[in-house]
Amino acid sequence: MKAESLPAPATSAERDWVEGELVRSLMRTQRSTQWLALTLVAIVVGILWDDNYPVLVLSWIALWAAVAFWRLWVIQQYQNEVRTRSTEDQIAFFRRHRLVWPMSALVWGLMTQLYFDRAPLGDQYICWLVLAGLAMFSVNSLSARVRVMRAYLDLLAGTALALMAWRMVVELRLQGPTYHWWVALLLLIFWQVLRHSGQRLHATLRRNFELQYRNMQLIESLTRQTQAALDAVEIKNRFLASAAHDIRQPVHALGLYADWLGSEPELVHELAPKIVDATKAVNQLFDSLFDVARLDSGKVKLNIEAVDVAKLLRNLELQYRPLCEAKGLRFRLHVCPGTVRSDPILLQRIVGNLISNAVKYTPRGGVLVASRSTRAGLRIEIWDTGLGIAPAHQREIFREFYKVPGHAGTEDGFGLGLYIVARLTHILGHPLTFTSRVGSGTVFRLSLQPTDPPAASERAVAVVAQMFPSRDGGG
Known part of the structure; x- marks a missing residue:
């Protein structure tokens, strides 16, 4: 019975x-x-x-x-x-x-x-x-x-x-x-x-x-749950459509350069850098897509340890100073000694994306990367003298695939950099703020509050549950 x-x-x-x-x-x-x-x-x-x-x-x-x-x-x-x-x-x-x-x-x-x-x-x-x-x-x-x-x-x-x-x-x-x-x-x-x-x-x-x-x-x-499922489908559709659109251009360029090189091999020295740039663009897009996929699947692996902030910024300087100089920009670094408990790989990814954005949207002037000691702890700041962000777009820039309309440089981006930054800073518990003036530049401030591993893991799970509520319930 x-x-x-x-x-x-x-x-x-x-x-x-x-x-x-x-x-x-x-x-x-x-x-x-x-x-x-x-x-x-x-x-x-x-x-x-x-x-x-x-x-x-x-x-x-x-x-x-x-x-x-x-x-x-x-x-x-x-x-x-x-x-x-x-x-x-x-x-x-x-x-x-x-x-x-x-x-x-x-x-x-x-x-x-x-x-x-x-x-x-x-x-x-x-x-x-x-x-x-x-x-x-x-x-x-x-x-x-x-x-x-x-x-x-x-x-x-x-x-x-x-x-x-x-x-x-x-x-x-x-x-x-x-x-x-x-x-x-x-x-x-x-x-x-x-x-x-x-x-x-x-x-x-x-x-x-x-x-x-x-x-x-x-x-x-x-x-x-139905609305969440529809939103998730819409996000994935936009994800795939935007990814397909963004990857088409560098892949098409690779095909043209390969055909050109096949017909005129003497142009190898002129075409090789272009092929390298197109390959980097494809790799950059796939890196961003993999980051988003890991975030959405909840497979972000956290390794919380003491991070030497000065050493991390100097490593990033080696990577981004050549990009600045290639565009005729000044790259300045000001470091304050100190350590913070965080995930070194994810923290480097956050700061790297912010520096990359600063370089991309700064046509003249320069970029300043600094770490400062405050009462609340260490803080990383990324200053640029670039285009700036209008108030109407400042709440939207952290959305996936969002590109500020009419911004020079957005045609080369995928609209994923700040989206990934926002998700990672939330998981690690590092508050991110910014101020910007159109035509004068932007400054991002990342407060390096110590990351609590259990709380970070819960936030990582919550991020996925927020996007996919049906995962919380029974099947």
């Missing part, structure tokens, strides 16, 4: 939402109950007017009207001020005014004084039907808040039984008709049946709202 699965435990958010919906469900029915109560009052007064002293009937009407106006005021306040507020506000409002319903039950219970053993049996029968119908209707309308429903039923039945007991024991001294006892017994049984039914109805209503909440959460989760 297959074991029945237990429902998942409700979260605090679910409980709050369900409580709020129960309040809303109860309040939605209250305006119609006011009209029903007014109709029943008219019926009762019409039946009992000739059976009692008018002053007693009028006193009961006045008492009912006072409670009815109180209840109507509560309903109106809810509709005007609370209905659209948060769940907490609705629950707080209901708690402040919950006594209005038991007070209404007390007034209806006092009606027993007007007819029990004081009106003809036919009139008593009609009044008992009115009271029974009112009790059953209250179970349906108040079951959303089980404590209020119980208080209503208890006060209604308790008041009626107390008045009956006064009449039977004190006034009639147990000498009244036998049917009084049967009526009291039936009222007791009816009272308990209604309490039990109300409890079950409340459980059903609560369960329905819990299922509704979980269905909404499931739909929202599926919607997010």
